[in-house]
Amino acid sequence: MTMSSLKRDKRLESKKRKAAAFLQLVKEEDDETEPVKKKMTEESQTNPTAQPSGSTGNKKSNNFQQMAEEELLKLRQALRERQKAAMEKPKVFLTLEELARENVSHFETDLKEEEIPPLFISDVQSLILFAVQGSACRMKPRWCRLLRCTKVTSIVVMVMNGVSNIELEKYPNSFPTIRNAFQTHIEVVNPSQYAKSVPTELFCVLPPRQQRTLVAKSIKMKQDEKEEESLNKPEDPLKETEAEENPLHPALHGDDSFPRTQLLLSTAQLMQEKYPLPVQYSNVNTSDFKFTKEEYLPVNDKSPMFALDCEMCMTKARQSELTRVSIVNEKLETLYDTLVKPYNRITNYLTKYSGITKELLDPVTTRLSEVQKKIQELLPADAILCGQSLGGDLRAVKMYHPYVIDTSCIYNLTGRAGMKTGLKRLTEMFVREKIQEGTEGHDSVEDSVATMKLVQHKLKHNLNYGDVRMGWTAIDSNPEEVADEKEPEFKLIKMEESDENIELNPLPKHIISRQSAFFRMEKYFNSMFEVLQKYGRTAAMVTDQETVKKFGMDNGVIGIESDSDKKTKSLVKSHVQFHDFVYCSFDNYLTHLNENTTEEKIVHCLEKMDNRVGKILKNVKQNSLVIVIVPGRSNQRQEHSGTTFVKIKE
Template sequence: MTGPTNVSSKRKLRLENKKKKMAALLDIVKLNECDRQKNKLHQQDHQKEPNFAMIAEPSAKKFKPEQKEDGSANVDFVKPKLEGEAFDELKKMLRDKTNKIRNSPKFRLRDMGESATLKIRLENRSPLFLSDIQHLIMYSQVGVHSPYSPTRWCSLEKYNRLKSVNLLIVENVSLYHYEAFESEFQFLKSNFEHKIEFVSPLSYRGDIIKELSMVPLSATQMRKLINEYGTMADAAKNCTEIFDTVKNFFPIDECPSEPRETISGLPASDKFSRTQLLLSGWQMIEENFPLPIKGLVERKYADYKLTKEKYKNVTPTSPMVGIDCEMCRTSTGELELTRVSAVNEKHEVFYDTLVKPDNKIVDYLTRFSGINSKMMRSVTKKLKDVQNDLRRILPDDVILVGQSLSNDLHALKMMHPYVIDTSVIYNITGDRARKSKLQTLAQEFLNETIQSGHGHCSNEDSLACMKLTQLKLKKHLYFGDAIMGSIFTEQRAYPDIGTSSYATSMLRQCTKMDKTASVVGVDDTADKYKFYVDKNVTREVTNIACTSETSNRGVVKKFCENLNRYSLNVGQIRIAETELDNSNKAFNTLDKWIGEVYACAEMPTLLAVMFGGQKDGGNGACFLQLHREYV
């Protein structure tokens, strides 16, 4: 007779369990109602996110519920726990969200990037270059396989998690327009975290499409091409991916000159043209040379002078002059020029003078400069006198030679287009970032001991630089270069410095790793990009699409359609001068278009809007935003 009793017992147990569940549910309802009353200002957030208060924290203090007079528990202040499937589901959701955040791409500015942001006062800001943005785009597509890295100014982590990278270029609009009509760019201002000034190519007679599309060859690429084609000139002629390009920042006569790599007319002692050792415009930027670029001249280099008013084209017979300067620390805390020496190719010192700084010397730095108070006692020549001397005696096609020559030109407060830097053309470390001292190079290659006395001697140092350059010209282009010539070490540098005299396609670089790219531009813009994709226009490149539209609105519409179909998208529109007459309307419309692009892009994506600048009208601005689900 145990059957009915067992059934009754089970029924009682089920009823008890139901009562417990109902009691727990009532507790949760009470707590939720309490939360709603306390958090009215955050009601919307509670609707989107789970109620995490329902999970008891491991460190929470446990307490025994009070009992009422009838013996039941007073649970008004008990914090219940989720159990069973509901708790497991919530844990899974939290775990998935944590993994998404952990694996989400991350973008941040480094010091160089921070100094270019619009948050910095204009007089203290150091704008980036278009090549910096180009390096970020390439890295976002192929990562470490990119020939150049954007680490100079920014960091992009988990680049391979990006669904797309989208760049919208606006021609004929500059940083000035953004700052003058900021109220018309409400969406751009509010939704793009990073706002950066960059030097517009228009400020130095450049072309934004050309400079964005063309990537200077790295040393590794050059070596491969030379092994395949014999010379870089032959590679540029026969390879559809290689372009010949020269960039000038200086006022140079536009008269025809023989090619840089010509062999005819070389000095008897030279095995190749000395013009091949010249730093390119890109390398001069990398090595921090002062350059007459609009935006920098007015601020950073306001008191700098050109070595000549006008320059002739450099040739394989252009004279070389070795330059070296010594500096002392003055009351301003900065280093100022105290001695300059110049030596010619016959190893004759034809200019050597001490210079009295504009401010009082507080540290002669004798152990480095070789200068002491006795030497400077009767010196009257000032920096402006030295500048005038050099402007008068230097030829207008002279090639300046020196070790870390940018430091000397900054000390002279002068700018020059043709330079050979021994710290660049010689490398015995196998790492471009680690440069050898002039003393080490002289000992290794000239078998000479320099700087063995009390400090440096500018005569001795300038002569050593001249001898090192002449030695390389007697040998071969890669002599003394561990990266290019595979001497001393097989270690390769990343990124290794090549030359901007020859370049390859940025879009081709970005689509090396099964990536795809699209370009859509107004009028003939897309055709220009297509040329830099492949010089042979009859050959179709299937993973790069170039489309032309007849209107800005058409470009934006097509650009939005492509955003989630290609890994890299470039759109280029042009605001006409007539539209700028009604700037408020034009910029308000532009801001709406930017909002459309932002809304169409699937997360996570890297969005960039670039105001390309105006000719003689100010620098450009680049607005960057990593658009992702979790910030």
């Protein structure tokens, strides 16, 4: 069932409910007037001469009917006023099709689908930014919809550190406030899985590509000036020249006119495009997925690129499975091309698209595990994989890879992120070559070569080239010229290397480092507090000393250190009345949690935390967006995911 049909069914159901409510009102009015009508009928039968035709009896009947109609008009007017008042209030609700279920006030879930995409704390960031920026927000929330965001009076974020879904399910009676006050909630991945924290995920905003390009452009200009100066100086034959290392980008590769790392999909885009990500998530089964490398090196602007394309068929398992995989390098040489036999019986070879037939696959003995091993041997640790909608190919080979360029994303001819242009048309339009011309299906080598040519073609121009969302148009007389770019709206803040706290997770460092490659934090980012300040919003945070020092030192944010949950509660109760954004964290449970913690102590801590959330909630302004984050927790053997609760304070 499509999303449009689901929406249509919902509208029909809504109309049915309104009609039923209207009939019920009419029925109640009829029930109230029925005894009076019955009495009038009896009186007219016993004394027919007392009430001739057109007498007071009929007048009374007409009066009662008129009164019923007037009462109905009043009810209709009240209903219209109520609807009008509702339109003046913000509203938040889930929109993911996989999460489209009746919200309930307990923590059990009836979702059985394995295709539910992982949701992250950065998804909560997108909701906060949308509540502040409205239509100007470049990354809309992918998991919920916020209606009438201009009516949101304030935003309050409360973090219950150390608490996970284990506590929510095991001790449901310890959370009466959350159970009763919040009906909208989503499960989220614990950020410590990839060496991040809730504040880092919330407050570090990835700058738009245009802004990053300006920074790279200014640095390249400085490099060119220095190179020109060095050319004008007499060369000293006794002195060896050393390549100056770029503080933001290393030297560009070959014919690239801008850094190729600017084309890499960000973490948010990886999520949006449904790429497989290496996180433990309760509703996603990725136990048989493997990494393309055991360890990854940091990607740079000289990292080699490889194009990958796969062909699939349908099997008895009712899913598409790999039948062919091809990889080419930047010289357009085929490094790997093999047919693959699925473990499950094939029900449809999809020959029209894949070019695979029974005769081709019958003698094949290569299995998926061999393909995975070969890819691990073939790719270097900083390899950039290119492909058209590459997420589907990576799911087919059942592998994770952190550095990807997707031609369906870097080229956009529609102006809408969700509407992709096919590889055939892109190749014909930009590379001036025709592919997929035959009737015997696609050739994965041909498609890989076309993908690599498209990426190289864009790198010879500029970041805007081929993307109408960034100002490019197909009728430009000189499309190589970059469209006029505005000055960066927000300043870039440098993230120090030490800010990546590996100790957040007790797993071995090389495993965390590998996972972190997928959730890399750019060296330069925008601060959420600067965004708030730009939009005239005041902000305050009440949390631990480290977080206040790291994020609350500028941009007008009031940072208050707190060493106890009791103090945090008291401070936040007053600040939510005067500020547009308030962030706080409760940390006592995490400090008390260890192997010797008794069940009684756990229950007590959880109840106190929930009680403090409730007291803050009572003081929050009406029509505020309230978010409670249960981030999850890590231990030596297992990752425990968390939950984010959202509501509009009424």
